[in-house]
Amino acid sequence: MKVLAFSGSLRTGSWNEQLLAIAVKGLLARGVEVDAWNFKAANIPVYDPDTSDANPPAAMVDFKARVRGATGLLIACPEYNYSYPGALKNLIDFASRPPEQNPFKGRVSAQLGATNGPGGTLQAQVMLRHVLSALGCHTLPGAFTVSRVSEALDAQGLKDERQKKNLDGFLDRFVDELKLRSR
Ligand SMILES: Cc1cc2nc3c(=O)[nH]c(=O)nc-3n(C[C@H](O)[C@H](O)[C@H](O)COP(=O)(O)O)c2cc1C
Numbered sequence: 001m002k003v004l005a006f007s008g009s010l011r012t013g014s015w016n017e018q019l020l021a022i023a024v025k026g027l028l029a030r031g032v033e034v035d036a037w038n039f040k041a042a043n044i045p046v047y048d049p050d051t052s053d054a055n056p057p058a059a060m061v062d063f064k065a066r067v068r069g070a071t072g073l074l075i076a077c078p079e080y081n082y083s084y085p086g087a088l089k090n091l092i093d094f095a096s097r098p099p100e101q102n103p104f105k106g107r108v109s110a111q112l113g114a115t116n117g118p119g120g121t122l123q124a125q126v127m128l129r130h131v132l133s134a135l136g137c138h139t140l141p142g143a144f145t146v147s148r149v150s151e152a153l154d155a156q157g158l159k160d161e162r163q164k165k166n167l168d169g170f171l172d173r174f175v176d177e178l179k180l181r182s183r
Contacts, residue, residue, distance in 0.1 A: 001182050003027055004070035006037040008077040008088030008128075015114040015149045020076035022157045023112055023144070026171045027074070032178065034074075035066055039091065047094040056094070064095050067103035071182045072174065073137070076112040079124035089131070096135055105136030108181050110174040111143035114153075120145035140177055144170040 005024050007016040024034050042059040045052075052060075067073065077084050096102050109132045113121030125143040133139050144167050146152050151159075158164050 001072075001178050002033040002035060002070045003072040003074050003178070004035045004037055004066050005074040006039050006076075008039065008075060008085050010040045010087055014078070015116070015153070016076035016078050016112070018153060019112050019114040019146060019149070020074070023074060023076070023167065023171065026167065027175070030171060030175050032175060035070060037063065037066055039087075044087075044091050044094060047090055047097070052094060053097050060094055063091070064101070064103045067095060067107065070107060072108040072110065072178045073104075074110050074112065074174070075128070076114065077121060077124055077128050079113065079115050079117070079119065079121040082123040084124040084128045088128070092131060092135070102135055104132065106181070107137050108140060108174070108177050109137040110140040110170070113143060113145040114149040115147060116150050118147050120147035138177065138181060140174055142170065
């Protein structure tokens with residue numbers, strides 16, 4: 001049972017990377033193997049239908065193999081203009097081609113999101129879920145999201161006990177679903 005974990009942020013010091021790291025710790029504590037993938041380091045180019053399918057960059061070939069090799073995906077996703085970042089859409093679109101090799105089909109996806117705003121990335125999560133389910137992912141209902149994140153996190157992780165409990169419950173549900181799908 002392996003989970004590919006990555007964030008949809010390219011920002012150094014990303015809140016979503018920080019939230020992802022907390023959730024990854026929780027998965028490891030539950031005995032789940034985690035493949036942590038660095039989106040920024042992969043430097044994925046813009047998908048171009050004229051050239052990308054015939055000649056994908058090594059980083060994309062590697063990413064697709066990692067998706068295929070995982071039972072689940074854990075994605076921490078920022079909100080940009082009430083949606084999710086274009087860079088993440090480009091990554092998913094690129095990896096989804098050609099359709100007969102779509103690696104997302106059959107994976108279990110779980111979504112996280114952090115923002116310093118009040119909305120907790122909820123609108124981004126809805127749109128990300130829409131795309132993942134179109135690609136055949138079994139999307140875990142709900143998302144673990146954090147608003148006003150600069151107040152919610154410190155070096156030790158989430159400060160609020162109720163939020164910690166919510167994350168625990170979310171990860172438990174994810175692991176249950178991973179177990180079901182890896183039978
Ligand atoms: C182009 C752009 C649009 C944004 N739109 C939203 C938004 O709609 N809702 C929101 O909560 N934050 C929005 N933000 C603020 C991001 O939540 C903030 O930059 C956050 O730090 C991004 O996550 P990260 O720290 O993981 O990179 C926007 C930021 C950018 C750069």
